[in-house]
Amino acid sequence: MAAGTTVDHLTETYRAHYRSLLGLAALLLDDTASCEDVVQEAFIRVHSARRRVRDPEKTLAYLRQTVVNLSRSALRRRILGLKLLSKPMPDMASAEEGAYEQLERDQLIKAMRGLQRRQREVLVLRYFADMTEAQVAETLGISLGSVKAYGSRGIAALRVAMEAPA
Amino acid sequence: MNDDTYEPAPGNPDRRDAHEPDGTAPLSKAADTDDTAGDGQGADRGDLDHGDPTSGDVDHGSGHGSGHGPDVMDEDALRRLLHGAVDELEPSPQSLEHLRRAVPARRTRRRQALVGAVAAVVLGGAALPALVHVATTGGSDDRPAIAGSSHRTPGADQDKHGEGSGETRTPRPSGKGGEDKRHTGKDDKKTDPSKKPGGDSGGVAPDPSSTLNATxxxxxxxxxxxxxGTTGTADAEGRVYGSFRVxxxxxxxxxxxxxxxxxxxxQGGADSSRIFVVDHTSGDEAGGLPDPATAPGQLILKPGQAYEVRFAWIPQSGGGTSGCSNTSTTPPSPDPTPDSASAADGEPSSGGPGDSPGTGGDGEQPAGSVLVSYTPEAGEPVAASVTLNGACAGTIYRTGVLAGS
Structure with a gap:
């Protein structure tokens, strides 16, 4: 595969999926500071492994899977970090971060962040990434039954969270 | 898979059953933030719109009305909410540029890591036979094979293998132990055990100098x-062997x-562009130097003990005894003389071309000499120097550190 082809493929994938992956990361992560980092890293990982981009059909699946995995490890790291010191959110300096600020105040986002990680993952993949339950199960490495259970419990918990006064 | 298509999918059992157990209660907030022009049915939920600046368009209504079942609306609303929440997110302007640089860079790193791993395996495989070879040939002089560990030998060939087995320059006992253990394992079968008393005792080298090594x-x-610095006399071809002793x-x-x-x-007419210093390897022109394979891996000097670095001056072939004579006249044989100042530590010899014997009257032979200086690895100043008189162009083959006689 020539270098030019892969660069084109990169651009193509970027245009097609970058934004939605950014959203995916924003919904999965409990802070917005690392969304872009996570998506960038996912792109780099997936595209630097040639055999993964050989099949463009699967590129999005790989990207999503990687974003999910990275979001998890980012979460784990953060939990560890919080135990050591509770640091405030890093300042969003540039003006383009306005969207992230808005996100921070979004009621739904707040409620989503209150969910268990698994519940949130299932809901995001199912209803934001529009995966089927089988795809969600595969991506998260859990059984179909678990996907259903996490999904229904997640929606119930979300409803409670949304109805409760903030 | 398209994130933008999120049809309500009424009656899709696959989606319904995700929350069927509690399907009776609607996801009230979800309906609340739906910005479709409403019919006012959601007025009772106005309390949920508590000052959220992002939800200014909330109109307490649901475009889907009560015609749909609550389950469907829940999923559909959640879908829209999720998309709406992150809809504003834009990639940073330089993100594509960054990816374009970062992906090839990562790819290169991956490849290098892969190549490195393969190389390590290959070299590791090559180093083992080399170590065995060293161990068996090391018996020719009095040094135990254990000290002939290849990783400090100067020969290029050995150095290559040395990389594979880890270049242990520091006298760490643990590192040595690993190396030695492998060594003794092979030695026990192949060399005279009398040379290695207790060679199998946990891989610790029995040689006193090796045991000193650790400390x-x-x-x-x-x-x-x-x-x-000393030199011998030149042979008929102008080759001179010499050594430095520290x-x-x-x-x-x-x-x-x-x-x-x-x-x-x-010095003088010697040609600096045609004088080279290379590490002696077995089979090169400097056959009079000890085989690098027999060189000690590391040398411990007790007080008063000395080490040697030996070298050979081989004139450039075709250049007569000086290395750069291109005339048919017989150039004078190089007459190396140990430099008088060489014993003075730190004082480079000032021996110069003046010492050289007459070069004959033909005038075509440049009156040259080469001052060879030795500086220990520990640093400046120069420890000793010798002058190769009548040398002009050629190669100096040098050994590593050898035990002084």
Whole structure:
């Protein structure tokens, strides 16, 4: 595969999926500071492994899977970090971060962040990434039954969270 | 898979059953933030719109009305909410540029890591036979094979293998132990066990100098002195063998690290662009030098003990005995003389072309000589120098650190 082809493929994938992956990361992560980092890293990982981009059909699946995995490890790291010191959110300096600020105040986002990680993952993949339950199960490495259970419990918990006064 | 298509999918059992158990209660907030022009049915939920600046368009209504079942609306609303929440997110302007740089860079790193791993395996495989070879040939002189560990030998060939087995320059006992253990395992079958008493005792080298190794610090420059340089007489082809000898003048043992630096400096008519210094390897032109395979891996100097670095001057072939004679006249044979100042530590010899014997009257032979200086690895100053008179162009083959006689 020539270098030019892969660069084109990169651009193509970027245009097609970058934004939605950014959203995916924003919904999965409990802070917005690392969304872009996570998506960038996912792109780099997936595209630097040639055999993964050989099949463009699967590129999005790989990207999503990687974003999910990275979001998890980012979460784990953060939990560890919080135990050591509770640091405030890093300042969003540039003006383009306005969207992230808005996100921070979004009621739904707040409620989503209150969910268990698994519940949130299932809901995001199912209803934001529009995966089927089988795809969600595969991506998260859990059984179909678990996907259903996490999904229904997640929606119930979300409803409670949304109805409760903030 | 398209994120933008999120049809309500009424009656899709697959989606319904995700929350069927509690399907009776609607996801009230979800309906609340739906910005479709509403019919006012959601007025009772106005309390949920508590000052959220992002939900200014909330109109307490649901475009889907009550015609749909609550389950469907829940999923559909959640879908829209999720998309709406992150809809504003834009990639940072330089993100694509960044990816374009980062992806090839990562790819290169991956490849390098892969190549490195393969190389390590290959070299590792090559190093083992080399170690066995060293161990068996090391018996030719009096040094136990254990000291002939290849990783400090100067020969290029050995150095290559040395990389595979980890270049242990520091006298760490643990590192040595691993190396030695592998060594003894092979030696026990192949070499005279009398040379290695207790060779199988946990991989610790039985040689006294090796046991000193663990505790002997590296020789500092101040500990090394009384250096002398000597040369033999030139043979018919102008080849000269010589050596530098450096003594541990301190009263504590120390480990010689590194072979030091042999540097030529052409004098008079000698041609600096045609004088080279290379490490001696077995099979090269300097056959009179000891085989690098027999060189000690590391050398411990007790107080008063000396190490040697031997070298050979091989004139450039076709250049007569000086290396750069291109005339038919017989050039004078190089007459190397040990430099008088060589014993003075730190004082480079000032021996010059003036010492050289007459070069004949033909005038075509440049009157040259080469001052060869030796600086220990521990650093400046130069320990000793010798002058190769009548030398003009050629190669200096040098050994690593050898035990002084």
């Amino acid at each position: 002997s610090p590296t020789c500092t420059r101040a500990q090394l002195g009384s250096a002398t 003594v541990n003048i301190s009263d504590t043992p120390c480990t010689v690290q590194g072979g030091g630096n042999v540097s030529p400096s052409p």
